[in-house]
Amino acid sequence: xxxxxxxxFGGSGFIGRYVVQRLAxxxxxxxxAVRDVEAAAFLKPLGDIGQIxxxxxxxTDPLSVARALAGxxxxxxxxxxxxxxxxxxxxxxxxxxxxxxxxxxxxAGVRRLVHVSALGADTESASxxxxxxxxxEAAVLEAFPGATIIRPAVVFGPEDKFFNLFAGIxxxxxxxxVFGCPLIPKVTLFGLDAPVDLDFYGDGGTFMQPVYVDDIAxxxxxxxxxxxxxxxxxxxxxxxxxxxxxxxxxxxxxxxxSRILLPVPFFWASFWGWFLEKLPxxxxxxxxxxxxxxxxxxxxxxxxxxxxxIHPAAAEAVLPTYLHRxxxxxxxxxxxx
Numbered sequence: 223x224x225x226x227x228x229x230x231f232g233g234s235g236f237i238g239r240y241v242v243q244r245l246a247x248x249x250x251x252x253x254x255a256v257r258d259v260e261a262a263a264f265l266k267p268l269g270d271i272g273q274i275x276x277x278x279x280x281x282t283d284p285l286s287v288a289r290a291l292a293g294x295x296x297x298x299x300x301x302x303x304x305x306x307x308x309x310x311x312x313x314x315x316x317x318x319x320x321x322x323x324x325x326x327x328x329x330a331g332v333r334r335l336v337h338v339s340a341l342g343a344d345t346e347s348a349s350x351x352x353x354x355x356x357x358x359e360a361a362v363l364e365a366f367p368g369a370t371i372i373r374p375a376v377v378f379g380p381e382d383k384f385f386n387l388f389a390g391i392x393x394x395x396x397x398x399x400v401f402g403c404p405l406i407p408k409v410t411l412f413g414l415d416a417p418v419d420l421d422f423y424g425d426g427g428t429f430m431q432p433v434y435v436d437d438i439a440x441x442x443x444x445x446x447x448x449x450x451x452x453x454x455x456x457x458x459x460x461x462x463x464x465x466x467x468x469x470x471x472x473x474x475x476x477x478x479x480s481r482i483l484l485p486v487p488f489f490w491a492s493f494w495g496w497f498l499e500k501l502p503x504x505x506x507x508x509x510x511x512x513x514x515x516x517x518x519x520x521x522x523x524x525x526x527x528x529x530x531x532i533h534p535a536a537a538e539a540v541l542p543t544y545l546h547r548x549x550x551x552x553x554x555x556x557x558x559x
Contacts, residue, residue, distance in 0.1 A: 228446070229253040229290050229332075231281055231323055232300035234262035236381050237338065237374075240439035241298060243268045248443065255279035255290040281319030282309075284326065291323075291330040296446050298336045299323045299362075304351070305499065305507050312354035320358035324365035334446050335369040337362045338438075341431075341457055342518055343373060349513040359455075368452040370445050372438070375459035375518055378537060379435030380544040385473060387505070389548040392479040398470045401514050402427035403485030423485055426465025429517040433460040434535040437527065444530045457524035460534050476541045478549035488515055 226249070233242045233254035245252045246269030254276045256262045262276035279290040281301050291297060301323075303315050320337060327335045343355035362369050378385050392398055404424040441458055445451045464472070467483060474481050491511045499507035520526055527534050 226250045226296070227253060227294045228296045228298065229255050229277070229294040230298045230300065231255045231279065231287075231290070232302070233298075234258075234265060234276075235300055236379070236383070237377060237435055237438055238300045239265060239268075239381075240379070240436050241300065241442050242274060244439045244443050246270075246273055250296075251275070253277045253290060253294065255281075255287075281322055282314050284322045287322045288326045288330065291326045291332060294327075294330060294332050296334040296336075297323065297327045297332050298338070298442055298446075300338045302338070302340065302355075304510065305504050307502055312350050316351075316354035316358040317361055321361035321365055324362040324369060327369075328366045334449075334452070335362070335366050336372060336442050336445055337369050338372045338374065338442075341373045341375045341459065341520065342513065342516060347513070348515065350509050351513055352516075363453070370451050370453070371455040372441060372445070373455065373457045374438050375431040375433045375457075375520065377435050377438060378432045378540065382435070384432070385476075385541060385545060388470065388473045389477040389479075389545050392473060392477050392481050393548050395481070397482045397484040398473065399486045399491075400427045400467050400470055400483050401486050401488070401491050401511070402466060403487055423465075423467045423483070426467035428466045428514045429463055429519060430466070430469065431459030431463050431519050432469075432537050433458055434537075434540050437532060437534045440532050441527065441530050444532065448530075451530075454525060456530065457520040457526055458534075459520040459526070461536050463519060464537075472537065472541065473545070476545040476548075478546075 228245050228250045230238055230242055230252060232238050234256045242252050242254060242265050252274045254262050254265055256276060257280050259276035259278050265274050268274060277290050279286040281287055301319060303310055306312055339359050340355045342352050343359060344352050345356045347353050359371050376384055388398060400423060438458060470483050488511055492508050495506045495508040495511050498504040
């Protein structure tokens with residue numbers, strides 16, 4: 223019997239730790255290919271002694287990628303960036319790096335490859351992030367035609383950088399931003415004796431379909447275990463669609479904070495993004511604003527969780543398990559029903 227060895231590139235990241243844990247639970251030897259092996263040491267207790275092995279690799283270095291895949295039976299590539307900094311450009315990471323993994327996987331005789339892309343990947347997108355994600359998918363399939371592509375929506379979970387970010391802002395600020403609102407509020411007059419209705423939010427801003435991180439990990443496991451998923455693309459979103467306004471209200475409800483929702487038209491978001499993107503780990507960039515201009519939703523005709531036999535968790539069921547830490551001390555014991 224061939225020993226199952228799975229190389230997970232980016233295994234110490236947000237999604238990666240859940241994939242690694244599930245692979246270890248199945249008895250696989252998990253080789254966690256990362257640039258900083260010391261930073262991945264926290265994963266070792268998730269499996270038996272010697273089962274989870276941090277391994278030095280950089281997907282932009284073909285030689286280190288080949289070493290990480292030597293003897294592997296399966297591979298998962300989770301590496302991606304949200305903003306560029308120094309040599310870590312979208313092209314190098316999303317396209318060239320993805321091609322390196324796929325090419326080395328084919329040469330190493332790896333039988334299954336799962337490449338995690340992003341919902342909204344599109345060669346025609348105004349966002350460089352989305353265009354390079356699409357180009358990365360094409361590069362992977364050219365080098366490894368049987369690869370399976372996963373396109374997750376905005377991913378949430380205890381370590382996420384979405385709900386945690388805005389809950390943290392709510393703890394410090396009296397306002398939360400709502401991106402994508404109209405530049406000029408819509409004014410509706412109901413009559414001489416009736417109040418004036420000012421619609422600041424329009425449709426509510428960008429629409430999203432947040433997906434629970436462990437559901438993505440389940441999808442990876444199911445895909446690796448089903449040869450019928452080879453050469454297919456799956457778009458994975460949660461069970462509900464929310465406007466940005468609704469998401470910010472959800473943050474307020476789950477963090478026990480009453481905050482003003484500030485309409486932020488894309489023009490102003492781009493203005494602030496120009497300044498913030500100069501930082502090493504920016505909260506917002508102009509490219510992210512361009513990405514926000516398009517709704518982040520699963521296409522009607524796309525293969526999704528149903529095809530994998532998974533029922534995704536709702537945000538309302540999971541958020542209380544970790545956003546409660548942002549509640550004021552007197553309300554921290556409370557949970558949403």
